[in-house]
Structures are given as C-alpha cells and as structure tokens.
Amino acid sequence: MKKISLLTLGAALIAVPVLAAPGAGSRGDADGNGTLTRAEAQAHATQRFVKMDANKDGKIDATDRAAQRAAMQAKMFERLDADKDGSISKAEWDQHSADRAAKRGEKRADAGEGKGGMRGHHGMRGGRHGMRGGMMMGKADTNGDKAISQAEFETAALARFDASDANKDGQVTAEERAAQREARKAKAAEWRAKRAAAPAAPASE
Template identity: 40%
Template sequence: MRKTILSLSAAAVALTGAGIAYAQRGDRPNPDANGDGVVTLTEMKAHGNELFAKMDANGDGTINADDRQAHHEEMFAKADANNDGELSQDEMKAMHEARKERREERRAAKAGNREERMAEHFAKMDTDNSGGLSQDELRAMHEARGEHRGGEGMREGKRGMRGKHGMGGGPQMMLKMADTNGDKAVTRAEFDTALAAHFAKVDTNRDGKISTEERDAAHKAMRAEWKTKREARQAQ
C-alpha cells in the first residue's frame, strides 16, 4: 500500500480537524471538581485557571498565535510515532483511533455519572423515603427549580441564553468570546471577564451554580445556533 505523507502544515490542519486541537484534547479537565452534578463559580474559575495555563504555552499571560502554533507542533509530535517529521496514513489512522477511544471513555463515564446523579436527585426529592414521589414532593421539586416561583426570570434567562454561546461551547469558543478587541490574542483579564459572563449566561436561575438541566439547555441552544449558521452558509 502506498505510503501517504502529509507535510507539517497540512498535518496541522488535519490535527485540528480531527478534534485534537490544543484547546480540545481528550484529557481536558472537568469543571465539576467534586462530581456533585453542579458547577459553582468557584469550580468554574478553577477550571478556567487550568484551561488558561494549558493554552498559554509560553506562559506570558496571553493566548495568541504563538501558543496555537506551539500546541499544534506538540500534537504533531505525538502523532508522529516514528519521529520522521511526517505523518503517514497509518499514523493518521492511529490518531483517529486514539481519539475514538477517548470519546468512548468519556461517554461511558458520563453515563455512569448521570445514573448516579439521578439516583441522588430522586433520593433528595423523596423526602418521606417511600420509594415514590407524591404530588407534594413533585411540586416542591418544581418550585425549587424555579419553574413555579420566579418562572418569569427563568424564561427570561433562557431567552438571553439564545445569544452567542452556552456552557460547553469549548475552550476555542470561550477564546472567541474573550477576544473583545479582535486582535486575535486573549489576555488573562479578557479571559476572566468572558468566563464570568459565560457562567452568568448559563446560570439562568441565578442561584450561583450551573445544574445539569442548565448545562443541557445551553448545549441545546448552542447546537441550534450552529445549525442555523450552517444552514445560512449553505443557502449563500
């Protein structure tokens, strides 16, 4: 079989397209540090600190093209198993397989965590430990979520969230939000401001933490926005 070789520049594009861009690696940290199913602002800030440190490759306090290039080269070096400065077809295949394995591991872990959270959530709602939920318990649950009390604020928050980005847009999307002056570089001050704004947008009931439901709603809004933009591009 003919050996297919990619140049460094072409391989960098392939690495990004394969989902192994520097800001979206499979080992990215989880903002829910204690695994309780909600993300507090403190957890989000700690998550942001870790992300910024990873993306700021040269540690100069700004994320720019130099950092992106450094991370692309790092990813290329990892994929170039025989260190010949080129990626063969086999190396590209191995890279895709590794990405697939990481994705499956994350899905399995997410499914397990979801079941555990559901059990814990049910136990909290079942206040009399009867093994079932009464109408009063269901009503209390809805009120706690803000679906009855403060419902207008909840709906207003959801409308506001239909803007640019929701939770889970990924580090690259966060960088795009943070680059307020459009200079293709993100300072730490810009990053922190964007992080706080991002958290406030997803925290629709303003309780200072992001629940699973709020994260899911943000993901749904984000996917809907991507679909709209894609359809608009196709229509041009």
C-alpha cells in the first residue's frame, strides 16, 4: 500500500503565520466583552511572542519559524496517522480529504453560499495570508537584522491596533473591525479593477 512519509507531507500542510495580527477579530479580548483595549492588545502580543520564540532567545527569526513549521507538521502527521504505524496510507489520506470536503460543505451550507464562490474565496484568502505575513514581518523588523525582538513585535502589534482604533479612544470595537474589513475589501476591489483595466503588454517581436 502506498505510504506518505513525514517529509513529503510537509508540502501539503499550512504554513505557520509569520506574525500574529493583534487587534483583528476578538483575539486578545481577555474579558470577552467584544471590545479590545490597547492594554489587552499589548498583553496578547506579549503572549504570542513568548509562544513564537521557540528557542527562547528573545527574538523571532528563521530558526523559530522552522521549529514552528516542524511542530505543526508533526502534529498534523500524528492526526492523520490513524493506525499510528509511523506512516500515512492512501486510505488515511483519502479519509482526511473526505473529512475536509465535508467540513467545507457544512460551512457553505451555513453561509448559504455557492460552491464555487466559497472555494474561490478560500484559495484567495490562503494566497493573501502568506504575502501579508511576509509584509508584516518586514515592517516589524525595524532594524533590518532579519529577526524580530519582543519590543519590535509589540510595537508592530500596537501600530496595527492604533490603525484599527478609528476614533482613537484606546479601544477597538466590533464596529471598527467591521469597518476596517470593508475598507480592505474596497481597496482590494479597486486594485483588481485597475489591474483588469490595465492595457496588455505589447508582444515582443
């Protein structure tokens, strides 16, 4: 029976986000009241940094990200290896794929969306996630040493919080988060429209 090794499985797994996005959604809302304060955002950033600093050297760099990816791959492999024989059979992989498809179907049914639209959105979101993570990494690394210190991490988190805090009252409400999401959607739509309207490059002779 065909097996899938731990090494080859890595290519099929979701990459670890490079940098958390404090202030987006309700993550960090310690008291669960739906509103994120600046203090909560900073505390959440501190917790995230400690978790992401795998080797506890006070910075997040390529070594930490590689360790996080390896940990996620091992966790995923353990979950897929139903019979715990150290490898994943085709039957186990097919079952995993079937389970994922069933969950996507349930989400589409709950959202009342068509199959094509949901799949397209998922793919686009996944593509943006990696690019956005890379951009966040670059912005947080203010001294250009290809590593993020705790101070840099928290500064970047608070900058994102401040950008979400539209009325500058020191807290981000659900309404402000919704407004920010709509603004991003509008900007993305504008970018797509400009790209579609751009003249095609002349064919080289």
